[in-house]
Amino acid sequence: MRFVTRLLATARELWPSYLAITICSALGAGTALVSPFLIKAATDRLVAISAGGPRVITPLVWLAVGLLVVEAARSVISNVAGYLGDVMSARLRATLSTRYFNHLLRLPQSYLDNEQTGTVIGRLNRSITEVAQFLNVFANNMFPMILTLVASLAVMTYYSWPIAVLVVLMYPVFTWLTALTSKKWQVIEKAKNAEIDVANGRFAEAVTQLRVVKSFVAEIRELRHFSSRYTTTIGLTRQQSRFWHLMDIARQVALNVIFFAIYVVIFIQTASGSYTVGTMVLLVQMVTMARQPVTGMSYLVDTAQRAVAGSRDYFAVMAEPVETDVLPVPDATPWAAVEGAPAVSFRNLTFGYADGPAVLDGVDFDIAPGERIAFVGESGGGKTTLVSLLLRLYEPRAGRILIDGLDIADVEHGAVRNHVGVVFQDPSLFSGTIRENIAYGDPSRDTEDAIADAARRAHVLPFVDRLPKRYDTEIGERGLKLSGGQKQRVAIARALHKDAPILVLDEATSSLDTKAERQVQAGLDELMTGRTTLIIAHRLSTISTVDRIVTLRDGRVDEIGTPDELAVSGGIYSELLALQASASKADRRRLAAYDIAG
Numbered sequence: 001m002r003f004v005t006r007l008l009a010t011a012r013e014l015w016p017s018y019l020a021i022t023i024c025s026a027l028g029a030g031t032a033l034v035s036p037f038l039i040k041a042a043t044d045r046l047v048a049i050s051a052g053g054p055r056v057i058t059p060l061v062w063l064a065v066g067l068l069v070v071e072a073a074r075s076v077i078s079n080v081a082g083y084l085g086d087v088m089s090a091r092l093r094a095t096l097s098t099r100y101f102n103h104l105l106r107l108p109q110s111y112l113d114n115e116q117t118g119t120v121i122g123r124l125n126r127s128i129t130e131v132a133q134f135l136n137v138f139a140n141n142m143f144p145m146i147l148t149l150v151a152s153l154a155v156m157t158y159y160s161w162p163i164a165v166l167v168v169l170m171y172p173v174f175t176w177l178t179a180l181t182s183k184k185w186q187v188i189e190k191a192k193n194a195e196i197d198v199a200n201g202r203f204a205e206a207v208t209q210l211r212v213v214k215s216f217v218a219e220i221r222e223l224r225h226f227s228s229r230y231t232t233t234i235g236l237t238r239q240q241s242r243f244w245h246l247m248d249i250a251r252q253v254a255l256n257v258i259f260f261a262i263y264v265v266i267f268i269q270t271a272s273g274s275y276t277v278g279t280m281v282l283l284v285q286m287v288t289m290a291r292q293p294v295t296g297m298s299y300l301v302d303t304a305q306r307a308v309a310g311s312r313d314y315f316a317v318m319a320e321p322v323e324t325d326v327l328p329v330p331d332a333t334p335w336a337a338v339e340g341a342p343a344v345s346f347r348n349l350t351f352g353y354a355d356g357p358a359v360l361d362g363v364d365f366d367i368a369p370g371e372r373i374a375f376v377g378e379s380g381g382g383k384t385t386l387v388s389l390l391l392r393l394y395e396p397r398a399g400r401i402l403i404d405g406l407d408i409a410d411v412e413h414g415a416v417r418n419h420v421g422v423v424f425q426d427p428s429l430f431s432g433t434i435r436e437n438i439a440y441g442d443p444s445r446d447t448e449d450a451i452a453d454a455a456r457r458a459h460v461l462p463f464v465d466r467l468p469k470r471y472d473t474e475i476g477e478r479g480l481k482l483s484g485g486q487k488q489r490v491a492i493a494r495a496l497h498k499d500a501p502i503l504v505l506d507e508a509t510s511s512l513d514t515k516a517e518r519q520v521q522a523g524l525d526e527l528m529t530g531r532t533t534l535i536i537a538h539r540l541s542t543i544s545t546v547d548r549i550v551t552l553r554d555g556r557v558d559e560i561g562t563p564d565e566l567a568v569s570g571g572i573y574s575e576l577l578a579l580q581a582s583a584s585k586a587d588r589r590r591l592a593a594y595d596i597a598g
Contacts, residue, residue, distance in 0.1 A: 338405025
């Protein structure tokens with residue numbers, strides 16, 4: 001019951017529906033209890049007639065009419081309860097799914113780094129399906145079972161208390177045997193779920209990167225990996241099902257022995273004249289009705305165990321600590337900038353992933369408003385990590401980051417991110433239209449003029465004007481219907497539409513050909529105008545146009561200066577210039593280690 005209470009507490013708004021289902025179910029059970037008494041009355045009259053009594057048919061007809069009315073009412077009530085149960089189950093699924101998604105969106109990046117996308121999705125589907133199914137079954141069956149049991153026990157006690165005692169004895173026996181079953185069943189179910197989660201996670205990865213799978217002729221390998229996980233679940237299911245059904249045989253045999261004793265009592269009492277035939281029929285029906293809840297408990301327990309196993313995963317995710325409120329732009333905390341403060345300040349910043357070594361160690365420098373800064377260093381040297389910390393995707397181990405003089409640790413995550421626009425190396429577009437992807441930057445300004453202005457400044461118009469539906473053209477998952485350059489220009493338009501004062505560029509042209517790079521660069525120049533810009537540099541041509549360069553070596557700041565100053569300092573930047581001028585293969589390999597192209 002604690003599990004059910006927790007579910008209902010999670011979806012409090014469903015209480016009225018649950019109460020309505022309970023009332024309907026109770027009414028249905030009540031009507032079911034009337035039928036045995038009508039059949040008893042009819043049986044006694046028929047026995048009396050067969051014994052030579054008056055052949056009065058009218059009462060029998062009215063008893064038959066009574067049975068018709070009761071059964072019809074029962075059918076209507078059960079279907080109303082079923083309808084309410086289906087709707088409640090759908091509402092519960094919607095509530096739990098929405099809350100799960102809301103919670104996932106607010107989890108820190110560090111949690112999602114350790115989870116596969118397919119696993120997260122599979123866990124949602126499995127957990128919520130099983131929970132919703134159980135609550136529907138519980139609502140439609142639990143209270144009718146209790147009412148039926150109580151009423152049938154009352155009737156049996158009135159006629160014969162030994163029979164009632166034997167019926168009551170069924171429940172502790174059944175509960176004890178079920179408890180023995182449940183513990184081992186749950187362990188195996190958890191192992192099965194783990195295998196399925198891994199399989200689904202790999203499935204999602206393979207489908208979203210199908211071009212890579214096909215390019216390396218890895219279809220058979222992926223299929224074997226996927227199939228092996230489900231093959232493992234077959235073995236676990238055999239073990240689980242064998243144990244469950246063996247225990248179920250023990251439960252059923254125990255119940256059969258008890259019912260054998262009950263029927264012996266009823267038959268002997270009837271044969272001795274203690275009961276009429278009608279009373280015997282009534283008691284047999286009551287015993288059968290009392291048996292139904294016990295046997296029905298087997299299915300209810302099975303459904304409950306699956307729901308409990310699934311809900312553990314659900315509630316484990318829901319228990320993960322989330323970021324501070326991520327608010328929509330209009331509702332975000334007012335930005336109280338400190339007058340005269342640098343646009344961005346990194347103060348003795350230290351960071352490492354989980355329990356790993358420090359990726360950044362003692363990083364300390366300021367960026368002036370409107371300044372363009374490029375970060376240069378070997379791959380894995382902490383450039384992207386520095387930007388991730390600025391966006392509060394991770395929290396530093398030590399040190400502080402300030403924007404406009406405000407410590408971002410004291411500001412809501414959403415307010416910080418509203419202040420920063422990003423163009424990633426991967427454009428990361430969504431399925432939908434070009435209009436929707438541009439408006440993603442700031443939905444509060446989803447107007448034709450605002451979108452057209454961002455598109456014009458990002459040089460999106462040259463290819464949009466050639467499309468039949470222009471901005472309403474569907475671009476497919478991740479923008480697959482657009483070229484690399486077109487996707488980047490839409491991503492730039494999205495950042496322009498957001499109009500944040502600080503801009504982060506994970507060099508948006510590094511993966512493009514020369515022609516596409518020129519088209520995108522024009523949009524980037526427009527985007528950087530008047531903004532404080534942080535560039536993760538991948539091209540020396542981009543680095544040469546910035547105001548200052550910050551070089552990182554082993555997670556520490558090595559040098560800070562203008563391109564001209566660092567060109568002759570003998571540090572990383574001057575080394576890169578020398579490597580670029582060299583024609584040797586060794587120097588070219590060294591240049592590649594910095595993720596730098598000429």
